[in-house]
Amino acid sequence: MRWTLKPKPEAVKVSEMKKALGVDNVIATLLLQRGIDTFEAAKTFFRPSFSDLHNPYLMKDMDIAVARIEKAIEAGENIMVYGDYDVDGTTSVALMSSYLKTRINSVATYIPDRYNEGYGVSYKGIDFADDNDFTLIIALDCGVKAIDKVAYANKIGIDFIICDHHRPGEKLPDAVAVLDPKREDCNYPFKELCGCGVGFKLITALAANQGQKAEDLVEYLDLVATAIGADIVPIVDENRALAYLGLQVINTNPRPGMKAIIAEVKKDILTITDVVFIIAPRINAAGRMKHGNHAVTLLTETDFNLAAEYAVDIDQFNTDRRETDKQITEEALIQIEENNEQEGFTTVVYNKTWHKGVIGIVASRLIETYYRPTLVFTKSGDKLAASARSVKGFDVYNALEACSEHIEQFGGHKYAAGLTLLPENYEAFKAKFESVVQETIDPKLLTPELKIDLEIELGEINDKLMRILKQFAPFGPGNMSPTFMSQNLKDTGYGKCVGEDDKHIRLTVTQSFNDKIVCIGFGLGDKIDIIKSKRPFSAAYSIDENHWNGNVSLQLKLKDIKA
Template identity: 50%
Template sequence: MIDKRWIYHPEFTSEQTQTTTELAEALKINTALATLLVQRGISDFEESRLFFRPDLTHLHDPFLMQDMDIAVKRLAEAVTNGEKILVYGDYDVDGTTSVTLFYGFLQKIYDKLDYYIPDRYNEGYGVSWQSIDWAQENGFTLIVTLDCGIKSVDKVEEAKKRGIDFIICDHHRPGDELPPAVAVLDPKRNDCAYPYKELTGCGVGFKFLQAYCIAEGIDQNILFEYLDLLVVSIAADIVPITGENRILSYYGLLRLNSAPRPGIKALIKIAGMAGVLDITNVVFGLGPRINAAGRIKHAKEAVRLLLSEEELEADEFAQEINRHNSDRKNFDSSITEEALLMIENDAWFTEAKSTVLYKEDWHKGVIGIVASRCIEKYHRPTIILTQSHGKAAGSARSVPGFDVYEAIEECADLLEQFGGHTFAAGLTLPIQNVEAFRKRFNEIVSSRIQPEQLVPMINIDLSLDLESITTKFYNILRQMGPFGPGNMTPLFESKYVSIEGMPVIMKEKHIKFNVKQKGSATFTAIGFGMSHFYTELVNGRPFSICYNLEENNFRDKKTLQLFLKDIKLH
């Protein structure tokens, strides 16, 4: 097991300490909770109120986004003139939820439209040549792209020659040249003054429709009914849950838990998800199932499910998608095993500062997941490649603090195409370039990555005495959600705790025990994958723990328990 670094929040300045004291008094909460708020940039009662009670009225004016007025005008023109509109989205969760939201909303007021999602394997990422041919053959004169299109300069140019206009809604980094679309909506454009830059593709599509509602006098509450889709995109795309994303997530989760659309309701049921859903449930329960359609068969199936209005039909679609997810899990498991063996059996791979693996028969739909699994074992930037249409195509994942996109960009002369974010990217290259790419990529990573970035880290919010943990403490803590990137679930450290009774090993790899400190109540602690600590704990070595605080509901009896992230033996 790789030892983890415990990283502590920087010590407060005297000014921050004073703010913490004042906030604790104003809100009538203890200092630990006030500290968590100040760590999140909250300094007074009003900011606390907005944090604890997000409001849709605090969303930014969509017309602040560059080209929004042009996009709304072109869409209104298409509706007025009875043009055929094609809603085009990527095949992942963000793309399929985007298409469902945009198409689902627009079809309530307009019927000359259809949607198109490229085949992951035959067409690839972004706008495809096949889709332009299909749009022309079927008489479409306006294509709205969602979660893709920002780099499709040549495709958009060709479509323009054929009399097809594009409105691009994307959230990826633009290249040096923007596509010649009627409008390009992307908050990451250098010339875009939109205040919030971290929207998902679905979020950009939502802002477009919000602007359209404002311009056309349509009740925005109709659009807000689609927030259950938007929160799924936010969770699955691992974007920061700050600013607008936090407001949209808050209301999206309310809808998800009170009145989810039939397709999502069917997925929740078939995934066996019970209780109140949060971002984590969406990431691990709903996201993979929606993604599985595009990975194993075709993402259109996910859109059909999400658009379903009849429960019986939704249940049938959900069962089919769940089968795809089971297949995905099997591929994921076997390919991960192969990949880890390749690393373990090759000295060069073991010593390298990065991982680049290629095998021609790996399933393209799960290589991103496999890259993440490899990082769990070998904490370093990882790229997994497989053969696709005679090329090597792959997915990259990174470790905190290292920009994998920039490293790939430095190998551009060896690649045919690439795109993505700081921590995740996709790429295609000639098979004969794989070895040269592996060496160059490793040289770049080796020259830039810091030694500490190769060690997994745990960011601890604050040290907490177990006696501070009460039901009231937990109830206030829970209201700091939705938790996710940018507003992570608070992680606590408790020092020099002791075991009550004997630890129990569960399923040969997990550990469960009762823990306390002097003067505190006894709490149950659970550590997944931590059975290797058993001997040391039984021998009575002193130890500290870091953990998230959770509520366990067993047979209608609620108790607080500690969900361990690591144990430090002294």
């Protein structure tokens, strides 16, 4: 790994922050590195609240969207709430449909089938709306590129309101309203909302029409926080407030479906990391292994006993998903080795039998082994479908755009995208993608970067520091859990490999005679020789709490060590 030490703020600014907040050097430095340079900014950071949320009417087309929905409610129109099959999409649909049902009965939900319809707005979904007399479709977490589909809906008398957060193309669909903070002509002050976040802004605007405030919609924030964590959007600005407030709901009064998932995993207090690794994969597993409808049914259920039954099914989908992605990852790694494709700038693999629902996860797993922009293809009808994942600092969406001559359809973000192409274009696309990445990527990005906030001495680690660090949460892009480094460490003599196949290390380190602290290094078993050499080494780590037999002690969670 490349260790990169973040620049230190000016000493005079650190001194001013220490004085203003009554904190030590470490905390003052970490805050300044995050752009928090005043007492007021620190207050907002440590105590996010509803007052941090922006006025929803600052979003382009919000007034038009609200007017059209109010007209539908008044006239008793049938409204379809349409969303993608992933976590952001299904939570968005659960949020919007739950809210609308408090005001009108004629609301239905629609999640496209991952295999028969694919990502985004589908003709099949529009035809379903037409057959069942729906005159308004509210599409969430998709639709900003659905120009042909929206035109088709217009022809048959169905209006569209789009709530999306993906990058639009050159032209927008001819919908009644397109809510997307990434629109070039949208002056909304925060551009990084997830799809569910855009949906929340819409129901906030609708509620304001009824004389309600955002605080009156707190019950929906467990869904928003889950989508923020799962969609890996920056946890800064409005997202930080929404995630912080949503986690409070998850841990105190979650909706029955969320409560049922949490009961399955038996954990008392959930962090945003738990949301990402415990709640989100289960919600996602429905769309991956069966159908996204199962997730919406669970998240909108008001009876806990029924929700608990649905949660058992969802848990089984997740177990099946884990087994499937493990098998496909193994097959993909063999394919790379057999074809001698370890040396390129990209990883592109294909097998017509691979499960479409897990290829995105497999792409992420392959990056763990070969750290390069990665595409995993499978057969989807008469076309090939792929999930793309990228390495930090490289925009895979732009790379795909440069290969568009070989692609039927694509969409997504800087680090994750999806595409389809015709089988006869696969080899040409693969060669072009390799060529584009080779020409545009900075070669250093092919080595994982470990960003270190600050070098500290072991003696600076104490309970007070940990108490304040915990208040930096929720963590995520834009506000990662602080990573520290310390030099001239020595093992006290008891360092050893632990776990299955000796994959991990556990040791106690010292820097001077008085400072000793336990370390755990997951996946660092191959570094044991550095420990055993009895020579000083450097470590990069986060500070963690170890809970054991009712006792709580500080420990270092190692990220890397170097001789």
